[in-house]
Amino acid sequence: MTDHVLTLDLDGVQDKADLMDRCVRDLELSDRFGRNWDALSDSLAGLPDRPDVEGLLVVVRNWQAYAKARPEEWEIAQEVFSSAVDHVPALSVVLALGRSS
Numbered sequence: 001m002t003d004h005v006l007t008l009d010l011d012g013v014q015d016k017a018d019l020m021d022r023c024v025r026d027l028e029l030s031d032r033f034g035r036n037w038d039a040l041s042d043s044l045a046g047l048p049d050r051p052d053v054e055g056l057l058v059v060v061r062n063w064q065a066y067a068k069a070r071p072e073e074w075e076i077a078q079e080v081f082s083s084a085v086d087h088v089p090a091l092s093v094v095l096a097l098g099r100s101s
Contacts, residue, residue: 003055006047011062016073019066027058037080044084048091061096 008026013019020035029043048056060081067074081093 003057004048005057005059008058008060009062010060010066013066015070019073019077037076040077041080041084044080044091044093045088048088055090056092058091058093059096060093063095 006027008022010019010022013022017035020033020040023029023040023043024031024033024035027043027047033039033043044058047058058081063074085091085093
C-alpha cells in the first residue's frame with residue numbers, strides 16, 4: 001500500500017461548472033459524477049477507498065484567480081474540502097501557495 005497524490009489544477013477555471021469538470025479530470029472521478037457540491041463531497045470521501053491507497057493527498061494549485069473571481073463558490077468549495085477531510089482520516093487537501101509555471 002502507498003500514499004497517493006492527486007493534483008487539482010484550477011488554472012483557467014472560471015466558474016462552478018469549470019471547477020466540477022476539472023475535478024472529474026484531475027481527481028479521476030467517474031463521468032457519471034453529478035457535478036454539484038454534494039456529489040463532490042461524496043466523491044472526495046470515496047477517493048481513499050481504493051485498495052492500493054493507504055492515504056490520499058489532494059494538492060489544489062492555481063486556485064487564486066478562481067477564488068478572487070467567484071469568492072462565494074470558492075468558500076463553498078473550501079467547506080466541501082474541509083468537511084471531506086474531517087470525515088475521512090486518510091484524506092488530506094492542501095492549497096499550494098504561489099503560481100506554478
